[in-house]
Structure formats: C-alpha cells, structure tokens
Amino acid sequence: MTQTLRAGFTYFAIVMGTGFMLGVIRVPFLVPRMGERWAELAEMPIMATVIFFAAGFVLRRFADIRTPTKSVTAGLLAFVLTVGAELGLALVLQDRSLGEYVASRDKVSGSVYLALLLVFAFMPRLRLSSFSRTGVEQRCSKP
Structure with a gap:
C-alpha cells in the first residue's frame, strides 16, 4: 500500500506542478490576449500529454502498482x-x-x-494495459 500511496503522490505532484507552471504563463500572458476560455483550452493538450507521460513514469518507477486495482487507486488518490x-x-x-x-x-x-x-484519474490504469500489450512491463522489471 505504501508504494501505491507514493505513486499517487508522485503522479499528483508531476501533473499539479506542471499545471502550476503553465498557469504562471497562462494567466498573465495568454488570458489577456486570448481570453480565459481559449487560454485554458490551449493548455489542455499540453496537460493531456503530461498526464499520459506521468502515468507511464509512475508505472515504471513503482512496479508494485502494475495491477488494475493498485493503478486505479494511485490515479484516484492523485485525483482527490x-x-x-x-x-x-x-x-x-x-x-x-x-x-x-x-x-x-x-x-x-x-x-x-x-x-x-x-x-x-484513470490514466495509470489505461497505460497499464498498454504496458502489458507491448511487453514494456517485462522489460521494466528486468535488472
């Protein structure tokens, strides 16, 4: 359970930290030029990409969460x-x-x-499926 908590906190920290950094750019520079709606929408693809890669990172870093239940738990913890x-x-x-x-x-x-x-919330679980299909899970667990 400790690894699941650490994975959830790590996933949260990566995504929230990136969102904070993007907000520092979005609010003073993009919102006045584009408006809040378009500035937020412009940020969304970047955040989706960060979410995708952050989920893969925690799956590689925390091998114990490479089960459906633990990967969902880590994602839901990060969501909360x-x-x-x-x-x-x-x-x-x-x-x-x-x-x-x-x-x-x-x-x-x-x-x-x-x-x-x-x-x-569910990207770690979604990425877990791709790890299994491509054999990345086996490559990541080898010393």
Whole structure:
C-alpha cells in the first residue's frame, strides 16, 4: 500500500506542478490576449500529454502498482489530491465560496477540464494495459 500511496503522490505532484507552471504563463500572458476560455483550452493538450507521460513514469518507477486495482487507486488518490488542492486554492487564496468557484468556471473549458480530470484519474490504469500489450512491463522489471 505504501508504494501505491507514493505513486499517487508522485503522479499528483508531476501533473499539479506542471499545471502550476503553465498557469504562471497562462494567466498573465495568454488570458489577456486570448481570453480565459481559449487560454485554458490551449493548455489542455499540453496537460493531456503530461498526464499520459506521468502515468507511464509512475508505472515504471513503482512496479508494485502494475495491477488494475493498485493503478486505479494511485490515479484516484492523485485525483482527490488535485481536486482538494484546486478547491483549497479557490476557497482560501481567492476568498471564494464553493458555489462562486463553480459558477465562475467557463462552461466550455470547465467541461473539458472535468473530462480531463477523469482521464487523469484513470490514466495509470489505461497505460497499464498498454504496458502489458507491448511487453514494456517485462522489460521494466528486468535488472
């Protein structure tokens, strides 16, 4: 279980850290030029790519999570941490209520964000399938 927790925290840290760095660029530089919706949508393919590679990284780094149950658990832990961090930032740092935060989200980019969150939660499990089919799992476990 310790490896699953470490994998979930690592997955969360990689994706959330990247999202934070992209936000530092998006908010001051892209939002004024493109608007919030288009700036957020422009960031989504980058985040999807980071999610894909981060899931592969944790599967390689934490061999113990290469089971369907543990890979889903690691992804769901990362999901819960991400949602908690997002809501914590919105409620504490931005001094918003939960209702205000939800209402402030753009309907289009917010919907795509929710879909990407679900992809994020299950990507370790989805990548696990590709590891098994391509034989990467066997190559990764050899000394």
